Amino acid sequence: MSLYPVIMCGGSGVRLWPASRPERPKPFARLFGDGPTAFQDTAARAAPLGPLLVIGGADHGGLIREQLAEAGLDAEVILEPEPRDSAPAMAAAAIRLLRRDEEAIMVVLAADHHVPDAGAFRDAVVRAAPFARAGRIVTLGVKPTFASTAYGYIRPGRGESVRMVEAFIEKPDASRAAGLIAEGCLWNSGNFIVPATTLVYELGRMAPEVLEAAEAAVESATKSDTGLLLGEIFRTAPRISIDYAVMEKTARAMVAEVDFAWSDVGAWDVVHALSEQDETGSHIEGRVEVEGVSGAYIRASGGAEVVAVGVEGLAVVADGARILVAPLADSQAVKQAVERLRARGPAGYPGLETATADLGLWLRTAALPVWWSLGADRERGGFVEAIGQDGRPRPAPRRGRVQGRMIFSFAQAGRMGWDGPWREAVRHGLAGMTDAFLRPDGLVRSLVGLDGRPLDDSPFVYDQAFALLGLASMVQAGESADLALGLALRMREGLDNLRHPGGGFREAGDQPFQANAHMHLLEAALAWEEAGGDSGWTDLSDEIAGLALGAFIDHRGVLSEFFDADWRRAGGDAGRLVEPGHQFEWAWLLDRWGRARGRADGQLAARALHAAGLQGVDSRRACAVNALWEDLSIRDGWARLWPQTEFLKSALALGETEDALQAATGLARYLETPVRGLWRDRQGPTGGFAPGDAPATSLYHIVGAIRQLEELSPTLSA
Template structure:
């Protein structure tokens, strides 16, 4: 008989705030020792008799954390990631369907990742005994004999006797008096562990919760290469396994067990599960305890905590929030967590650029890149998705050519920054997808295709060609692509672009404003990238576009870059000609500063410095750059998208404006402090709230450009 351990990784652990948060729930946080409860659970179930490697079921946002923590303990597991949490019935249904397809007669031992079971041997013996009942068609839950009349747990009423027996009744969490009465009557704690044959669970789901089973089957059928269940899973009714099956089935059974068990759901439970000193205290981190008893203290790195003359409390900090809690009131911490969430993230400024880089590097390598590789890459059809939602879930949408080029650049830059993930696979795969689905017969990239890759808009903008060229240059600098001559591919694009030449200078763009600076800015960026990749033939284009910026795009009096022009490259009529974007002042400043070094042009450096000062007119006291100014440098659009913040940061860094760089690094951080780590908010309103909308993949290019500049600057800080 094959046994498949199933580890359920759901839940946010809000009663263990601030150590446990939605982006870092308690199962991934070491609370009672050196390992997280998830890691302890993996080790505990790996020793079950006849067990294959575990199956982990978790939310999509935690896939990277699961794989990292498995690697830390040298363990392997299969992983299913839910695109949206639908409670335990759907999660167990997906596991059962997966198991039945791979091991048709297997028994699943379903456990929670966040429980504390110190006696692994006793647990395995109980699970093996319950498996005997499961082989007979029973759905066996492990009922723990209570050690106290706790009101934190649900209760089970067994039929009585020894071994696997009928489960008579489920009872919700009672008050203390009722809990005491239940213990006298022989009730058991509901541990939430189940032992059941996969085919039996499927049969009972079909009988009692068919909609759950149907959504799980469809989700499993559409699971991608990263283990993410198909979108049909989202349609599963949100219901627990207790309500969906256990309270309805005639197969419900319970095995009374005596091993120590806790769901470690609150700080009093954490203290009970932790090793203590002679006074009953438990401390982790830099902690000083004097005349204190029965106290739990948790201090993060960089913070020293001293507790004097206290008793029966928890003192917990994660570096951003501090909790001081009467242990008898541990269950109320959830309310504090909810109030904290309603107030928004705690803003703590970086002390210097080295600290800023350390934070951003951790965010980039442990959250953003793993998430966007997992779900931002379409592993079934190829290419990159257009957007995620703020929970980190992909949203189908037509795909723009510029996003494909930008994401190739993102992953190639990730490799240059030392990310050990599959950056080359992502970048090369994205390039092949772009060449297959976006390349027109004339060699230029079209604007838009459907999610399936069918052309939707065949126009070829200069802007999109610039990002195709940037993608090619980044891969050329990273060692090239087997079977492709990237230098020739880039030359082909540039040659085809010559038909778009303006009569006076530069190129004519597609659309309502054909004479513009923006597309030239990114073409300038691509030319500089090719020079940095060792191709001196691109000096001509770089010098042409740099000179065009100095002569035509930059206002000779105000020193700022305008956006739109007439065919003579004079400012466009009306409000279009008066538009000045702070983000583009900074972006042009960054490019001209690079060009000044490459071409030894002091005038380009001077222009960059002046552009930076113009852009600063759009930066407020928070260090946030607004979207747009008028040409008198007063605010035109006070809303602030993410991308101007990244341009403010990288321009300040390349120009050596340390104070501005630190302000920009602190401002940008606001956009990245999202409930699901690795995504971002895109638009900040003047009132300080963010717009609730999808997360555009296109912004990742801006973010990683600024972080590459930050890494360089931080490495030379004293």
């Protein structure tokens, strides 16, 4: 039988707020200076035992991969679509391992425990392994060093160092803890050595619903960039710990007594005790100045600065705008306070005036300067696809749509009064588009390599829409208007070759009949109308708006994304897709079109679209999720940045002030990054942000939303 360490990355570590947060929970936070995280330390301690398997939340797949790579380790990674506690997670890991090795012995470790003597830990596992091979579930029981009320206890039976378990005892009060230690009880470490077959057998007897959901989730799992994503049915597994599901019921439980140093690092008093301290018994870390401080833990990170005078026995932890102040002796009480804070949702703007001022300042003083200085490629022309969170541009093949969007963004910045080099940026984007992306027929190709050679010459309708939008914005801003108009008219003529005989346009690629390309073409046509274009733009706007009202949107205000050649909703899951971001984007456009034409049907459709889109807004996170099913149930609980901007624009256009405040609050969370002026793109279902670059395409969405804020919020705030 082979040993397979299984590292469990569940738990949120709320007591260690603000260092531990949904986007970076305790296992992945650096609690002890610049050393390894608890997850990295656990992985390094377990790796010599056998091939690693890591199971964690889908939110944190990127973090897991990044931290493994940083530690020079490799592992199979299983991702849960939703946390369901330890029993379902261990069940999924066991089922996955049995597909690899029918005799696999799992060594289950929590990712956030502190065990400084890695060798002693591995020796204990090896000592317990023969008992596991005999079909036992062996847990490691730590010999207590004080009467802790934060840990559960195990009463061992008679025998040598590996004994049968007589009882598991919940976390006791102080008096009871002292009595348990006197009786010879051990701390329950939550580490297990168990054959995968034994675990599956016991789960099947004692928690069959857990096992059934885990089996179905493994069977329906899909590969992602960061790991094996369990099927959605995993969400139906009962939320139950392995202790309640199996350990307190099984007759197979044994405990191996260990006396090495161990802690689950559950609160700031423990971090303080494990950290280096000065002569006053204090640990001071980061940009901190103290006077008359003793027995304290004071830490500043995320740009925060702390001055502490005359305090004793306090934890002061500042991470950016989040600050904890608590007596170290009351560290366990942090959880309740943080949970009450989270129940209130993200800190919101008090009014639209504040949101407008805050986001407008961020755009003008941070985002636009960053994207002109770092995002403009002076060597190859045009704009880069993305900038990393380290402030470095990411070299990658360029898409035509990015150039049109960046022209739009900087032209709009000029219209908004930005006193930066917006004209130079617009000209740079235009030169990049015409030099590398313009085809002989006047249309824009899809993809160009870093050497400037075409990689995909396809003229996507989507890409033409953004080229046209950028050109219209140039005319509106008064920059190279004649050149922009000439390019746009030739492009509009070229679009006739992409028309579909059944109406509308046929998109390139594997989804030729779609709403999305038409949506952005409508946006471009309306922009050209507002720029003083000819009647051809009006005709184009009316054609697309008519197609949307007649085919794309149903009687409930629900927008379908994909269709057949007769503009009937596509079959299968493609036809069942509903995107809240597009619900809001179409609402904003049809309201704009309806007002321009005096068409009540357009404005009514806009309100219905907005109302249906609200079904995809998670008020707890103040954000619109990626996707719904056609019955408006959640299909994809992740939330990219761009739907938040469209939620904001729609709410502003329709006069929904509370919705607009919620959308602005949700958007602002994406803009909290190490390099001011960048953004995070993907937020997980529990509120954490996935690691990743800031995509250039988002600037178009952000500029459009902030422009709408500045134009409409004075009216709504009056």
